[in-house]
Amino acid sequence: MPPGPRPQEVPTRHPAAPGDYAAKIAKDMNSWQIDSNEGDEWKVESLPGEHGKNFPDSRVKKYFVTSFGMCLKSQMIDLKAEGYWEELMDTFRPEIVVKDWFAPRADCGCTYHLRVHLTSANYIVLASFDPPPVTIEQWNDATWKEVSHTFSDYPPGVRHIFFQHGGQDTQFWKGWYGPRVTNSSIIISHRPAKNPAPARPLPEDTVVIEGKHPALDPESLLDFF
Secondary structure (H helix, E strand, O other), rough: OOOOOOOOOOOOOOOOOOOOOOOOOOOEEEEEOOEOOOOOOOEEOOOOOOOOOOOOOOOOOEEEEEOOOEEEEEEEEEOOOOOOHHHHHHHHHOEEEEEEEEEOOOOOOOOEEEEEEEOOHHHHHEEEOOOOOEEEOOOOOOEEEEEEEEEEEOOOOOEEEEEEEEEEEEOOOOOOOOOOEEEEEEEOOOOOOOOOOOOOOOOOEEEEEEEOOOOOOOOOOOOOO
């Protein structure tokens, strides 16, 4: 079975702008837009799952799992609808903290993808966190890993946050052997921008932390389940 399609390059106008394409929403994914649903499609499973490990926080009970074709899902957060008005985002420019957790099956390799964009009212990308895909080999320890990134000193005009994650397995086995994802969050921090004047985005790095407890913050803008 050939691999599924890889995420395409980011155009000037964001592809997830309303009206650009229809969303297929699964029963257990009411908060998510399904961008790619290849192989045997997305599935929800209970922790720890076959050849898996329990999540570091026992309050997390479920995860999404991908298949042998590319599976991607996303949310577009409207900041004004969430109570973050224009002057706050343009002048105060609070830090935006994005976190995601993923894990492989011990018996199968996989590739994990993450993409986060800050966009304007017209869905123009103003700042982005688009790290290289993470590939984990077969016969691994199935450890849950956290990916964390903080946006700070981003340009004024941010009105939406686009969050997309997913992946596929590398053995192309029928079923659900790709990366598992859970407990994603987007937190608007109380810390203001370091520079009061408009500034270009700072260089951005991926931080992967193994086995660390997540912050189950009720202020997260992502609706996970």
